[in-house]
Amino acid sequence: MYEFTYSKASSVDDAVDxxxxxxxxxxxxxxxxxxxxxxxxxxxxxxxxxxxxxxDMAGIEVxxxxxxxxxxxxxxxxxxxxxxxxxxxxxxxxxxxxxDPMVRNxxxxxxxxxxxxxxxxYPSSVVGLGATIQTNKREIAPDDFFLDLFETALxxxxxxxxxxxxxxxxxxxxKFPNPASRYCIVGVMVSQKGSDVRVGVTGAGACAFRVPExxxxxxxxxxxxxxxxxxxxxxxLNSDIHASxxxxxxxxxxxxxxxxxxxxx
Amino acid sequence: MSVKFSFTINGKSVExxxxxxxxLVQYIREHLGLTGTHVGCDTTQCGCCTVHINxxxxxxxxxxxxxxxxxxxxxxxxxAQDGELHPMQAAFRENHALQCGFCTPGMVxxxxxxxxxxxxxxLDEKTVRHELEGNICRCTGYHxxxxxxxxxxxxxxxxx
Numbered sequence: 001m002y003e004f005t006y007s008k009a010s011s012v013d014d015a016v017d018x019x020x021x022x023x024x025x026x027x028x029x030x031x032x033x034x035x036x037x038x039x040x041x042x043x044x045x046x047x048x049x050x051x052x053x054x055x056d057m058a059g060i061e062v063x064x065x066x067x068x069x070x071x072x073x074x075x076x077x078x079x080x081x082x083x084x085x086x087x088x089x090x091x092x093x094x095x096x097x098x099x100d101p102m103v104r105n106x107x108x109x110x111x112x113x114x115x116x117x118x119x120x121x122y123p124s125s126v127v128g129l130g131a132t133i134q135t136n137k138r139e140i141a142p143d144d145f146f147l148d149l150f151e152t153a154l155x156x157x158x159x160x161x162x163x164x165x166x167x168x169x170x171x172x173x174x175k176f177p178n179p180a181s182r183y184c185i186v187g188v189m190v191s192q193k194g195s196d197v198r199v200g201v202t203g204a205g206a207c208a209f210r211v212p213e214x215x216x217x218x219x220x221x222x223x224x225x226x227x228x229x230x231x232x233x234x235x236x237l238n239s240d241i242h243a244s245x246x247x248x249x250x251x252x253x254x255x256x257x258x259x260x261x262x263x264x265x
Numbered sequence: 266m267s268v269k270f271s272f273t274i275n276g277k278s279v280e281x282x283x284x285x286x287x288x289l290v291q292y293i294r295e296h297l298g299l300t301g302t303h304v305g306c307d308t309t310q311c312g313c314c315t316v317h318i319n320x321x322x323x324x325x326x327x328x329x330x331x332x333x334x335x336x337x338x339x340x341x342x343x344x345a346q347d348g349e350l351h352p353m354q355a356a357f358r359e360n361h362a363l364q365c366g367f368c369t370p371g372m373v374x375x376x377x378x379x380x381x382x383x384x385x386x387x388l389d390e391k392t393v394r395h396e397l398e399g400n401i402c403r404c405t406g407y408h409x410x411x412x413x414x415x416x417x418x419x420x421x422x423x424x425x
Contacts, residue, residue, distance in 0.1 A: 002286075003285070003286060005285055099399070102315055103324070106323055
């Protein structure tokens with residue numbers, strides 16, 4: 001790791017002030033991506049501003065047809081939450097499949113979404129369930145948040161405070177994990193709420209995206225067969241030592257089918 | 266740059282100071298001399314560095330020392346009480362759940378976490394194998410490790 005100056009933020013405003021004063025600041029929530037990145041010297045922030053001590057940044061609230069998860073809530077807490085398991089079991093399942101138990105004990109939902117790793121699980125839930133991202137400044141709509149590889153609609157210094165999910169009628173999440181890291185090679189979240197169907201894909205492209213063709217097919221018939229023959233083009237998909245773009249395109253269809261089967265089970 | 270912090274480790278309080286970037290595992294091993302916590306991969310995958318922070322297993326290679334400020338840290342050295350092995354340690358010995366022993370401290374710390382997460386339940390092999398996904402052993406093939414954890418969970422559940 002290169003040298004940096006560590007500081008704790010006492011509040012969201014304090015964090016924003018510290019970020020503004022830093023030459024090249026970086027927020028840290030759970031640190032499950034940031035610290036490995038620093039260790040590999042892939043980033044060189046002047047300041048690391050720790051959000052862990054900010055009060056009232058973690059917790060889950062279910063009310064009025066929504067599940068709101070504060071940004072510093074750890075994956076293990078979401079996975080074990082009776083409220084989340086009752087309202088959106090697919091979301092609890094997603095959280096319980098991230099990394100390994102020790103990673104889930106530290107990593108946070110806000111950190112995962114803000115970081116926007118193309119192979120992270122949570123981004124598929126934002127687009128696949130239609131979650132609203134609350135920041136210290138504004139609300140960001142689910143389809144406006146993820147822009148590109150590690151690039152989001154967040155402005156410099158903006159902090160996610162809460163993610164609000166509408167409770168769907170049914171939803172399913174299925175991923176094909178990398179056998180070593182457990183990151184998604186492809187993960188698909190499907191949901192149905194009234195006539196609104198969403199299919200959110202992570203791992204396959206530069207960032208999470210929807211598949212309108214699958215959504216239209218599922219809107220007429222919410223069954224695995226409805227998506228079985230829908231292939232997405234592999235041209236812009238990720239290709240690396242773990243999986244070619246053609247394989248990822250194939251996996252999107254397979255995972256979507258299985259996610260629908262889980263949703264209706 | 267350096268930072269100051271304080272935490273308790275295995276019941277003893279520590280007033281520490283390190284570089285901002287010092288990892289918790291480095292601090293535990295090199296400053297506190299507790300070398301039971303190992304560094305295997307240094308990339309958050311192998312689990313050899315697992316310690317308990319406020320009773321919850323975490324990977325100390327992926328935490329800064331200063332992030333333990335105000336916490337209770339437990340390492341493998343803190344498990345045995347009055348010269349008597351923790352039930353998990355005893356079960357590892359009883360079931361020959363180690364060969365080279367390098368992964369063992371992390372395995373034991375993670376395994377206690379598995380039993381804690383399933384308090385009062387009868388653990389099954391599938392759950393144990395699945396929840397060991399954050400710990401890598403290159404000798405045993407995991408078989409005796411799983412046996413040891415199942416045996417210890419019975420002892421630990423009885424003790425409650």
